[in-house]
Amino acid sequence: MDVALSERDPEGMRDRDERPVPPSALFRRLVLINGLVFTVGTLVLAVSPATVSSPVLVTEVPVLIIGLIVILAANALLVRSSLAPLDALTAVMQRVDLLRTGDRLSDKGNGDLAHLITTFNAMLDRLEAERSESSAHALAAQEAERQRIARELHDEIGQSLTVVLLGLKRTVDRAPEELREELHASQESVRACLDEVRLVARRLRPGVLADLxxxxxxxxxxxxxxxxxxxxxxxxxxxxxxxxxxxxxxxxxxxxxxxxxxxxxxxxxxxxxxxxxxxxxxxxxxxxxxxxxxxxxxxxxxxxxxxxxxxxxxxxxxxxxxxxxxxxxxxxxx
Incomplete structure (x- = not known):
């Protein structure tokens, strides 16, 4: 498929492949958060009385550890709050079912992820519309096939069984007494089969729905x-x-x-x-x-x-x- 596309439109494919992808808003936010945390950490070290010797003294190790923990914790909290909408989006992805419509995630208050959520909701709208359209075509074809089978059952098999039933009736009338019981049993079997065919035909094509x-x-x-x-x-x-x-x-x-x-x-x-x-x-x-x-x-x-x-x-x-x-x-x- 890729080869065929490149043969038809090589210039267009090259333009799409070489087009630079702009950085996402989420990427910019993460860079901003990390830059802010490191800047604040640098300013705190610059204005605080804490100093670090070379080589590092044992008494200075706790200060470095505490500073590192504070920076990591602040960075983790800020990144966590920025990525929180992704958890809700993942939950929707896991439970989404195109047969249960209307399950959407609100894009309000999600900052830079609002565009991602809006795009995801639009994708669900499109998939549900396509699923509904394809289901409509499939069910219409199914109903048409049911009607065709019902007509064949009623017009061909039903009439053939009716002819057999009438023939058996004439045979019973002319048959010797010792054969009539067996012929009656055959007659009832054919009649039961005919009733079953008519029942199946009615289930396949509810004529009473259109008529009454x-x-x-x-x-x-x-x-x-x-x-x-x-x-x-x-x-x-x-x-x-x-x-x-x-x-x-x-x-x-x-x-x-x-x-x-x-x-x-x-x-x-x-x-x-x-x-x-x-x-x-x-x-x-x-x-x-x-x-x-x-x-x-x-x-x-x-x-x-x-x-x-x-x-x-x-x-x-x-x-x-x-x-x-x-x-x-x-x-x-x-």
Whole structure:
């Protein structure tokens, strides 16, 4: 890559490589601090009655040691105060997560490091914007692929199984009595397979969301969850929801769907509560269970929900205490 760049623009590369780098404000501050400490130390020695003989007398050694300790301590305190903002910046670097936006370091009162902190915050803004854009493209492609697979399952595999089921029905009607029981078993197996294909297709492409709206889609989702898992769901869905964009409705639906899926796989819950409504003037989705809780590490499912939340500027929180269940809360922008 470097060779290719130099071949295309050798003069530009030489200018960039040979351009002198100006000293940073932090470097100037450190030079100033050390110069000030040494200057003050020199003045103190010049005006003080302390003298040093040659060779140094034993009685003069403590004076030299004390003077050196004072100079080093003063220099350490001044440098420490100058570099203190770097510790806060390092802490932000260690905990920063592009899926948890808004974690920034204030540049006020940081003196010469304000430019560094401002640059770092701008870098985070740029990375979060790029991550959000790439996630939007990836999730859009994922939704398109889900719809394609759902159509193929419904139109091709579903219809093929339906044809097989009708053929089995005609065969059962004409079959001898001793073969009808086995054919009935085959017929039920095909019917169960057809139902499973339709269920998978509905999960991949929530047609009820586009046809009947978010309220009906969440009711259908929770009903289907109860039928499959055997866990009752208490629904508190506001029926007066309106003015939501298609992207917002899809994000809410997918996060509720993923939350219920995680409950089935991991929670060992006996009851679930799904609510969607206004709380404090902001639309909030909450999915709560009474399972084992204790979610310590976020897997792909939760991180996927966070990516979806960022697409609409919403905030996702997961509260999970051992033995106290788990709550997934989506707070939409006001």
């Amino acid at each position: 709206g978010l309220h009906s889609a969440l009711i259908a989702l929770s009903t289907e969850f109860s039928q499959v898992s055997g866990i009752p769901v208490t629904r508190k869905v506001d029926s007066g929801l309106s003015g939501l964009s298609e992207d917002t409705e899809l994000v809410i639906y997918r996060i509720a769907q993923e939350s219920l899926t995680n409950i089935t796989r991991h929670a060992r819950a006996s009851t679930v509560t799904l609510s969607l409504g206004e709380h404090g003037g902001r639309l909030t989705l909450s999915v709560t269970d009474d399972g084992r809780g204790g979610v310590m590490k976020e897997g792909a499912g939760i991180r996927g929900m966070r990516e979806r939340a960022l697409l609409i500027g919403a905030r996702l929180t997961v509260t999970s205490s051992p033995g106290s269940g788990t709550e997934v809360r989506l707070l939409l922008p006001g």
